[in-house]
Amino acid sequence: MAKELKQLTPREENYSQWYNDLVVKAGLAENSAVRGCMVIKPYGYAIWEKMQRALDDMFKATGHQNAYFPLFIPKSFFSREADHVEGFAKECAVVTHYRLMNDPEGNGVVVDPEARLEEELIVRPTSETIIWNTYKNWIHSYRDLPILCNQWANVVRWEMRTRLFLRTAEFLWQEGHTAHETREEAIEEAQKMIRVYADFAENWMGVPVIMGTKSANERFAGAVDTFTIEALMQDGKALQSGTSHFLGQNFGKAFDVQFATREGGMDYAWATSWGVSTRLMGALIMAHSDNNGLVLPPKLAPIQVVMIPIYKGDEELRRMTEELEKIASKLRAKGISVKIDNRDNVRSGFKFAEYELKGVPVRLVVGPRDLANGTVEMMRRDTLEKENVALEGIENLVEKTLEEMQQTIFQKALSFRNSMITKVDSWEEFKDVLENKGGFILAHWDGTTETEVAIKEATKATIRCIPFDTVDEEGTCVFSGKPSHRRVLFARSY
RNA sequence: CGGGGUGUAGCGCAGUCCGGUUAGCGCGCCAGCUUCGGGAGUUGGAGGCCGAGAGUUCGAAUCUCUUCACCCCGACCA
Secondary structure: OHHHOOOOOOOOHHHHHHHHHHHHHHHOOOOOOOOEEEEEEEHHHHHHHHHHHHHHHHHHHHHEEEOOOOOOEHHHHHHHHHHHHHHHHHOEEEEOOOOEEOOOOOOOEEHHHEEEEEEEEOOOOOOOHHHHHHHHOOOOOOHHOOOEEEEEEEOOOOOOEOOOOOOOOOEEEEEEEEEEHHHOOOOOHHHHHHHHHHHHHOOOOOOOOOEEEEHHHOOOOOOOOEEEEEEEOOOOOEEEEEEEEEEHHHHHHHHHOEEOOOOEEEEEEEEEEEEEHHHHHHHHHHHHOOOOOOOHHHHHHOOOOEEOOOOOOHHHHHHHHHHHHHHHHHHHHHHOOOOOOOOOOOOOHHHHHHHHOOOOOOEEEOOOHHHHHOEEEEEOOOOEEEEEEEEOOOHHHHHHHHHHHHHHHHHHHHHHHHHEEOOOHHHHHHHHHHOOOOOOEEEEEOOOOHHHHHHHHHHEEEEEEEOOOOOOEEOOOOOOEEEOOOEEEEEOOO
């Protein structure tokens, strides 16, 4: 194993291979035997659980409740909303039968042809349809509104090409589905939730994001408006990390969800939906990692501090471990998660490399030398800086360091991201920046889908969003030369 | 779905063009000794239906056909 870990491909050569190696070698996930699906391993899942918990708290704090809706959706539900079908039809897993039987020819088990379902069931690619079919029964009056539900679930999208965490056939996510009395309230909800996502990305994951509105072409199937958070990976490609949709009355009408209004009339309910997925794991990995492996922000690290004894012989190992236990209990009292690695079958150098690969924020090493001096060697993962520090009061220093690292990791990603936003005013410049620098490009666009598609075909770059903080500015479209009133954000993306 | 590639030990690979003892190597694993402040050294050992099926041949990891799986590059997407 030792040698293997060193062979992480330098990112310059092939970033996606490097990424894949890292995910597997750090023990986060691996490809499963099932096409396009992945196995999330315990260490990876521990990170996801921390994300889940933090997000869930944020949802609760904004008045949402968790619920659960069926995995299977009758096929007919999909045809209710025209744009929605079109968006998802190409990537659905379909259940057609409900029983197996022994092959009469003796070749194991086959599908029982007698057991064909009258109406096929679709494995949910997203739950708007089944949820709005349910909301129809829940909503009769304006007094029943708003409904603010979230569900944690798995969904299936039969993607052509998959990539660990970023795009797998089955993935874990949360999807919020809300119903409102007015258009304004629904829009406010959708915007509130994209801000919750941005807050989470920046303050928990340490990943800076740009909030904005999707262009018509990139909008969610069935939405009136899609809001997004866009992050930038270290290879200069953008990653859509979360979306929040204002669905208008599209699903209210499609599922006939009408309610008695305050004024005594009838109206269709207004909807939003919003979601983030295990793709966030991909964002976390690609935003911070270096060639030694993962760099995890302390708030999401399953192990925040690893402690490694240096020793000769069993007796010394026992003494060092005892010493580490004392430090560990002080750290644990502060709510810090600590692991003592006193395995005697691998050497300390191996352990150092292993925890760096796994992104453990702080490493403490204690050997006989330290014991004599009353010191500990402390290393922080983000800078790889080592320091001999006093054993006395170590818990306060570690606590402070973890907080500092959370900031440092974010600041580093932020200054990288900011350095990768380029304003361009000509088509030549646009292509040049895309080819040679990458990252986000702020450029004028004439607002038409034709131009957007033409740019995509020519360069593979898409409009990531029209940022919320865009200021009005007159100019001409970099592609068509037609008048434009603001710059939008372009990038190549995952 | 198009174009390319790969299936040989737990992992990474060589061998395949040009068929020929008992199929190799590195890492890992097990046991012993020496080590232990940045991925240990050494000695011994275990581990294989060469992806699956059919064929050609005295003989197949190697040739032919069929099939399955996975990876990479596109189109699609959180």
